[in-house]
Amino acid sequence: MLLLRAGGILMLFGAVLPLVLSLVPSVERGYYKNLTARQFWHQMNGWSLRLMESLAGDPQHAFFGQILSDLLHLPAWIALGVPGVLLLFASFVRRE
Numbered sequence: 001m002l003l004l005r006a007g008g009i010l011m012l013f014g015a016v017l018p019l020v021l022s023l024v025p026s027v028e029r030g031y032y033k034n035l036t037a038r039q040f041w042h043q044m045n046g047w048s049l050r051l052m053e054s055l056a057g058d059p060q061h062a063f064f065g066q067i068l069s070d071l072l073h074l075p076a077w078i079a080l081g082v083p084g085v086l087l088l089f090a091s092f093v094r095r096e
Helices: 002-029 037-056 059-072 076-092
Strands: none
Touching: 002 037, 002 076, 037 059, 037 076
């Protein structure tokens, strides 16, 4: 339970970072532009992104590649925030 809660909190805090990174330049531009999960991952660690995309491009992992591609096109704060909320919710559910 504690591990799920800690993971959920970390993912929620991680969801705030791309939101701030996309809001700060929007003040200068005058309009808001989402930072996609792919752009955020590339800013954090481009090497691991290229490695995951090369593994997902393998024909044996075509289904995984499509899921990864869909997730990387989402706004980064959604891609990190929704699983964070789900982990937090799962940590509070009691099993008896």
